[in-house]
Amino acid sequence: MDFLRPTTWEEALAAKAEQPEAVPIQGGTDVMVEINFDVRRPPALLDLNQVAELREWSLEDGTYRVGAGVPYVRIIEELGGPLPGLAQASRTVGSPQIRNRGSVGGNLGAASPAGDSHPPLLAADAVVEVESRARGVRMIPASGFYLGVKRSALQPDELIRAFHHKPATGPQYFSKVGTRNAMVIAVCSFAVALHPDERRVGTGIGSAAPTPRRAVEAEEFLRAELDWDAPLAPALLRRFAELCSQAASPIDDVRGTAGYRRHAIGVMARRTLTWAWNDYLGRRAA
């Protein structure tokens, strides 16, 4: 197996162009498990750890651009204020060791329906920046990035450079059901982001469909019915939960049944919206 070790982003893009079958490795918390268990044996590994640009983040024109290799622990510690939903999801990933190595770029690269970063990225309208030597940069909205089970819009000669995420303008929450509190892949998960400036609520469903996805009808329902100056009406909350549940298309597997997942999505939708709404009203009153 070849081991490619670029030290700049340009070298990394050149290596991927010349050897599209080379598998990128950042934290290695997915890739090394697959190699150790012989799930795949790629002809080459493309180690991105020497590419310093991937481990940087910046605030550009009011939007955070976060390098694909920034590990979860730094998202929690350095970006928890402006990106609270993603930071909350990051706190639930694996263990301290996994959060030190693992990255959102790797989560996007793996494109597992159960990846914890996906629901908050969807709810916050994040955009994924990918690049190839031949075609340059493509900006892919998170809602268009996930194409199937562990399949994304990334082309074989492309690498993920960063994700772009606006600072939160309202409360954001993430909730995850697992069989225990740590080191657990989500049975299902849900994220909500209030966008009071646009009078809009964003959602993200995890591990309850072939891909992470938004609950689009539920979002449209709130856009039409939500009174941004009043407490949440119980009937509205119930309908929102129902529509989120209906947006899921889960399967039965070792982690849970489809019926349980559908039910849990509704419960998490109701809870996260309630938490977010209470924060929102509390901040306005303060």
Ligand SMILES: Cc1cc2nc3c(=O)[nH]c(=O)nc-3n(C[C@H](O)[C@H](O)[C@H](O)COP(=O)(O)OP(=O)(O)OC[C@H]3O[C@@H](n4cnc5c(N)ncnc54)[C@H](O)[C@@H]3O)c2cc1C
């Ligand atoms: C014990 C354990 C617990 C875990 N718990 C969780 C959990 O709770 N929640 C969760 O979501 N995940 C969990 N994971 C999975 C994993 O940690 C995450 O998916 C993590 O985000 C992967 O990041 P990484 O940097 O380690 O990726 P890597 O393993 O380096 O790469 C993952 C995939 O992304 C590709 N890739 C990496 N960087 C790029 C790039 N720049 N451009 C294109 N492709 C790229 C790789 O080729 C590979 O296909 C766990 C894993 C382990 C081993």
